[in-house]
Amino acid sequence: xxxxxxxxxxxxxxxxxxxxxxxxxxxxxxxxxxxxxxxxxxxxxxxxxxxxxxxxxxxxxxxxxxxxxxxxxxxxxxxxxxxxxxxxxxxxxxxxxxxxxxxxxxxxxxxxxxxxxxxxxxxxxxxxxxxxxxxxxxxxxxxxxxxxxxxxxxxxxxxxxxxxxxxxxxxxxxxxxxxxxxxxxxxxxxxxxxxxxxxxxxxxxxxxxxxxxxxxxxxxxxxxxxxxxxxxxxxxxxxxxxxxxxxxxxxxxxxxxxxxxxxxxxxxxxxxxxxxxxxxxxxxxxxxxxxxxxxxxxxxxxxxxxxxxxxxxxxx
Amino acid sequence: xxxxxxxxxxxxxxxxxxxxxxxxxxxxxxxxxxxxxxxxxxxxxxxxxxxxxxxxxxxxxxxxxxxxxxxxxxxxxxxxxxxxxxxxxxxxxxxxxxxxxxxxxxxxxxxxxxxxxxxxxxxxxxxxxxxxxxxxxxxxxxxxxxxxxxxxxxxxxxxxxxxxxxxxxxxxxxxxxxxxxxxxxxxxxxxxxxxxxxxxxxxxxxxxxxxxxxxxxxxxxxxxxxxxxxxxxxxxxxxxxxxxxxxxxxxxxxxxxxx
Numbered sequence: 001x002x003x004x005x006x007x008x009x010x011x012x013x014x015x016x017x018x019x020x021x022x023x024x025x026x027x028x029x030x031x032x033x034x035x036x037x038x039x040x041x042x043x044x045x046x047x048x049x050x051x052x053x054x055x056x057x058x059x060x061x062x063x064x065x066x067x068x069x070x071x072x073x074x075x076x077x078x079x080x081x082x083x084x085x086x087x088x089x090x091x092x093x094x095x096x097x098x099x100x101x102x103x104x105x106x107x108x109x110x111x112x113x114x115x116x117x118x119x120x121x122x123x124x125x126x127x128x129x130x131x132x133x134x135x136x137x138x139x140x141x142x143x144x145x146x147x148x149x150x151x152x153x154x155x156x157x158x159x160x161x162x163x164x165x166x167x168x169x170x171x172x173x174x175x176x177x178x179x180x181x182x183x184x185x186x187x188x189x190x191x192x193x194x195x196x197x198x199x200x201x202x203x204x205x206x207x208x209x210x211x212x213x214x215x216x217x218x219x220x221x222x223x224x225x226x227x228x229x230x231x232x233x234x235x236x237x238x239x240x241x242x243x244x245x246x247x248x249x250x251x252x253x254x255x256x257x258x259x260x261x262x263x264x265x266x267x268x269x270x271x272x273x274x275x276x277x278x279x280x281x282x283x284x285x286x287x288x289x290x291x292x293x294x295x296x297x298x299x300x301x302x303x304x305x306x307x308x309x310x311x312x313x314x315x316x
Numbered sequence: 317x318x319x320x321x322x323x324x325x326x327x328x329x330x331x332x333x334x335x336x337x338x339x340x341x342x343x344x345x346x347x348x349x350x351x352x353x354x355x356x357x358x359x360x361x362x363x364x365x366x367x368x369x370x371x372x373x374x375x376x377x378x379x380x381x382x383x384x385x386x387x388x389x390x391x392x393x394x395x396x397x398x399x400x401x402x403x404x405x406x407x408x409x410x411x412x413x414x415x416x417x418x419x420x421x422x423x424x425x426x427x428x429x430x431x432x433x434x435x436x437x438x439x440x441x442x443x444x445x446x447x448x449x450x451x452x453x454x455x456x457x458x459x460x461x462x463x464x465x466x467x468x469x470x471x472x473x474x475x476x477x478x479x480x481x482x483x484x485x486x487x488x489x490x491x492x493x494x495x496x497x498x499x500x501x502x503x504x505x506x507x508x509x510x511x512x513x514x515x516x517x518x519x520x521x522x523x524x525x526x527x528x529x530x531x532x533x534x535x536x537x538x539x540x541x542x543x544x545x546x547x548x549x550x551x552x553x554x555x556x557x558x559x560x561x562x563x564x565x566x567x568x569x570x571x572x573x574x575x
Contacts, residue, residue, distance in 0.1 A: 056336075068429050183421075185417060185419055185421035186418065186421060186423065188374055188421060189415075189417065189422070189423065189483075190479075191372075191374060191407070191410060191412075191419035192372060192374065192413070192414065192415035192417075192482070192484070193411065193414075193434065193435035193439060193483065193487055194408060194409075194410045194411025194412075194435060194439040194440075194487065195435075195438060196403070196404045196407045196409060197403050197404070197407075197440055199407075199439070201439055203434070203438060204423055206425065207425045208425055249394075307526065
């Protein structure tokens with residue numbers, strides 16, 4: 001005789017059966033293959049005709065360090081300028097003024113469409129068509145400032161203009177996407193409590209748009225760090241040019257380039273970590289009911305991914 | 317309630333609005349007096365929300381005038397003509413009005429307290445210490461004194477809407493506009509929001525409420541306005557419009573809603 005059970009309690013005397021987990025044999029094999037291939041690669045690399053012992057000295061040599069500083073300075077100045085110009089272009093693009101919209105579209109089209117290297121070369125050679133740069137009133141003899149183009153257009157300025165203007169076109173698109181991502185109701189709510197257009201933008205829209213704007217901007221900055229390498233073509237003393245300067249004397253081309261490569265990896269890694277924390281700072285609105293609060297620190301996230309307690313301990 | 321003498325705090329005169337060939341509002345006029353609670357009811361597509369949004373000029377009417385506290389909304393009266401105001405000066409006018417939205421529209425990056433203090437501190441430029449005390453008092457009144465440092469994302473719909481009401485009240489507006497304040501809420505959360513609104517009405521707040529909550533209209537409103545097809549069909553005291561409507565359109569609508 002069977003009865004319908006409705007009490008939701010485990011039947012008396014019924015024990016749970018042991019379960020055997022699936023063994024991931026395939027994973028172990030593919031992991032072993034990868035490790036073996038990597039070991040072979042290292043063995044192969046160690047037999048090349050290269051003076052590995054010379055690299056550490058190049059990494060910290062004054063010439064390379066000067067190139068490092070110049071690379072960082074150029075990247076930061078260009079990126080910051082690009083953000084400022086990009087915000088302005090994005091605001092023009094979403095404005096109700098048709099001339100501003102058209103200008104912004106044309107700007108983006110032009111500076112995004114041309115290769116950065118070409119833009120750097122055009123700026124650097126500006127003196128060929130405009131030997132003098134003048135500020136005055138057209139069609140009169142009144143001139144406030146007149147400068148020799150070659151004095152103004154140094155390798156830094158040419159590289160800066162090429163990189164910053166190209167990047168500003170991308171930043172304009174990133175900022176525009178960020179502004180558009182903010183719900184229309186947010187602007188209406190800000191209007192309803194009497195906020196002016198400037199207050200709505202700075203207090204309500206931009207802080208929310210930042211969550212959308214920061215990740216691609218971080219990617220762009222990492223690209224910018226590497227993009228400064230193009231400035232070596234016109235002779236700006238960044239990392240590549242510094243490496244070339246050394247190897248032109250002693251012919252240790254690969255050794256000096258690897259020293260430069262190491263620095264690129266270092267600064268790109270630092271920028272990535274910085275981006276992670278910046279995103280975390282703008283993450284406030286992600287808090288959900290019963291939520292997890294802020295995103296974990298990078299250290300905790302790595303630890304969680306590895307499924308164990310933090311490996312890296314902060315020094316006390 | 318019979319209102320004798322005082323000037324209306326809100327006056328809409330012949331408001332018209334159309335999108336392309338689609339006429340949304342046609343010749344709508346309404347007066348609201350200090351302390352009054354007016355409910356606007358009617359079928360969807362009647363133009364209720366659009367009309368409400370023309371009153372604080374979130375929606376710019378094609379024709380007609382809105383007068384708020386004796387000032388023409390969005391304009392300045394100079395030598396018999398209405399000169400359109402800049403967006404900046406319009407903002408200052410809007411600060412005298414309050415609005416509660418269907419979808420709350422709380423600022424997700426600010427705390428509950430931050431949402432309520434935003435207007436008084438940023439727009440009215442008041443000292444944040446004194447605003448904080450007031451804001452806390454208002455939030456306690458809507459039953460959220462224990463959620464000051466929470467973010468909107470951590471609250472239920474009913475709690476969010478109560479914060480939104482507190483945000484509007486904190487500006488000490490001449491009147492509050494409610495745009496279907498309970499339509500986006502789960503049924504069990506509607507009561508707490510209506511209770512807060514009834515409390516405000518009792519304290520003498522002037523309110524204009526677009527709603528589908530007939531029980532609320534019956535209990536709290538002084539006057540009911542029935543809108544359909546972009547116009548006001550009928551308006552009057554609650555008992556008259558809801559119990560003995562004169563117009564067949566009103567009767568038809570009430571029959572369908574009250575079933």
